[in-house]
Structures are given as C-alpha cells and as structure tokens.
Amino acid sequence: MHRERVTDNIYWFQSDIYAQVTAGVIAGPQWAAVIDTLALPDETLGMREFIEHDLGLPVRYVINTHYHADHSWGNCFFPGATIIAHARCRDNLIKYGVPSLESAMRKNSDLKQVKIVLPHITFNDGHMTLKVGKKNLKIMTAFGHSNDGISVLIEEDRVLFAGDSFMPIPYVVDGNVDQVVESIKQIGRMSLENIVQGHGEVILRGEIEAAVKDSLAYISAIKKAVRNASRRKDPLAFLEKVSIEDCGKSRVTLGGLAVQLHENNLLAVLEQMQEEKKV
Numbered sequence: 001m002h003r004e005r006v007t008d009n010i011y012w013f014q015s016d017i018y019a020q021v022t023a024g025v026i027a028g029p030q031w032a033a034v035i036d037t038l039a040l041p042d043e044t045l046g047m048r049e050f051i052e053h054d055l056g057l058p059v060r061y062v063i064n065t066h067y068h069a070d071h072s073w074g075n076c077f078f079p080g081a082t083i084i085a086h087a088r089c090r091d092n093l094i095k096y097g098v099p100s101l102e103s104a105m106r107k108n109s110d111l112k113q114v115k116i117v118l119p120h121i122t123f124n125d126g127h128m129t130l131k132v133g134k135k136n137l138k139i140m141t142a143f144g145h146s147n148d149g150i151s152v153l154i155e156e157d158r159v160l161f162a163g164d165s166f167m168p169i170p171y172v173v174d175g176n177v178d179q180v181v182e183s184i185k186q187i188g189r190m191s192l193e194n195i196v197q198g199h200g201e202v203i204l205r206g207e208i209e210a211a212v213k214d215s216l217a218y219i220s221a222i223k224k225a226v227r228n229a230s231r232r233k234d235p236l237a238f239l240e241k242v243s244i245e246d247c248g249k250s251r252v253t254l255g256g257l258a259v260q261l262h263e264n265n266l267l268a269v270l271e272q273m274q275e276e277k278k279v
C-alpha cells in the first residue's frame with residue numbers, strides 16, 4: 001500500500017493490489033475521519049494501524065463515497081466509527097453488497113473476516129458538513145459512476161476526494177453517462193488544489209484542467225462511437241473495433257484494466273441509449 005501526505009493533516013492511500021483504489025484520512029487534534037476503505041482487509045488494517053499508532057488518533061467517522069466493495073467493505077475494520085454516506089448507499093449495500101460479499105467469501109478466504117456495516121448517517125440531496133479540527137468537510141452528491149456517489153471537499157485546502165466520480169478513465173457501467181459528465185464539469189468549476197481520484201494518482205492543480213478536458217473528451221468519443229454503432233445492423237460487432245486509443249485513452253491506464261473498463265463502457269452507453277429511445 002502506498003501512502004502520501006497531501007497537505008497538512010490530509011493523507012492519501014493507494015492499493016498496491018487492487019485497481020489502484022484510493023482512500024484518505026483527515027486528522028484532527030483528537031480524532032480522524034476516513035474517506036473510503038480499501039479493497040482487502042490487510043490494506044485496510046494497515047491504514048488503521050497508521051492512524052492509530054503513527055498519528056495516535058482513533059477513527060470517529062468513515063465516509064463512503066459509494067457502495068462498491070473497494071470503497072465500503074472495510075467499514076467493519078473501524079469498530080465504533082460512525083459511517084456517513086448517501087441514503088442510496090445504504091440501500092445498495094443491503095440490496096447488492098450483502099449477497100455480493102457472501103458470493104465473494106466463497107472464492108476468497110481473505111474476506112471471511114469482512115462484514116457489511118451499513119451507514120449510520122445519510123443524506124439525499126445537496127450537501128452536509130463535518131468539522132474535523134479546523135478543517136471543514138463539505139460532503140456533496142456526485143452521481144454518474146453510481147446512483148449514490150458523493151465527493152468530499154476539504155474547503156480550507158481545496159482538496160477534493162472525488163470517489164469514482166473522477167477516475168483516470170470514467171466508468172459508467174453502474175451509473176449514467178450524462179450524470180458522469182455533469183459531475184466532471186462540476187469538479188472542473190471548483191478551483192481545486194488537488195483531486196484525489198477514486199482510483200489512480202492524485203491530480204495536482206496544474207493538471208486539473210487538462211484532466212477534466214481529457215475525461216470529457218473520452219466520454220464524448222464513446223458516445224459518438226455508440227451513436228455510429230446504433231445505425232449498424234450489428235452494433236456490437238462495430239463496437240468491438242472501437243479501441244480505447246480511438247477514444248483518446250491509453251490501454252496501460254490503471255495497470256492495464258482500462259481496456260476492460262472501456263469495453264464495458266461502450267456496452268453500457270449502448271444500453272442506456274437504447275433505453276432512452278424506448279421512453
């Protein structure tokens with residue numbers, strides 16, 4: 001697991017094992033808040049050990065940016081912490097998280113110590129705030145990657161933990177492509193110092209404008225490809241030929257996972273466009 005200090009009392013963690021997934025810690029004078037948990041128990045426990053032993057702080061709050069396993073299944077390793085999330089995150093963990101974990105446990109013995117811990121505090125619209133020492137955390141909706149996505153802005157530092165609403169390659173399979181666009185545009189308007197992506201590296205201030213444009217250009221490219229495919233007799237065969245490079249991204253992104261994400265995106269956007277035509 002990789003760890004860096006982003007700025008005063010703000011830390012970033014990145015998995016060495018699973019999809020470069022990230023998590024964060026905001027340290028206050030008496031306790032800490034965690035943003036997301038990592039994919040596997042050993043890494044999550046390593047993050048907790050750093051907070052408790054190196055920083056000398058208990059974890060009072062855990063914020064889940066969305067319900068996906070690599071961001072929420074580690075809730076159970078912070079006993080006594082209050083979990084904060086969108087209301088739909090709680091619903092999704094009940095509906096999808098519990099059966100997914102049961103299935104995963106049969107395949108991976110490392111997950112036998114994991115249990116789903118549901119959010120205790122939730123909100124639906126707008127935003128809520130959390131004060132950690134002198135830092136004000138603004139917790140906001142950020143839909144698109146999923147229907148329960150949130151992001152966390154540390155206002156004093158202009159650091160945004162974006163969750164999966166911002167990734168090296170936007171991913172829309174469990175969400176809505178147009179909502180992803182709106183979330184990315186919103187991030188581009190926020191005058192940020194850093195973006196902590198849900199996966200991948202931290203984006204620095206001088207890189208943010210280009211990263212936003214690049215993500216929007218990629219989404220525009222896959223939507224164009226899907227529109228062209230939908231005019232063909234065999235749209236799936238057409239989409240099989242649309243490479244990630246054709247849409248402006250590199251296949252080595254996220255340790256090579258980008259190709260599969262890209263192929264899934266094309267199919268998801270095709271399905272979403274077909275559903276919209278039915279309405």
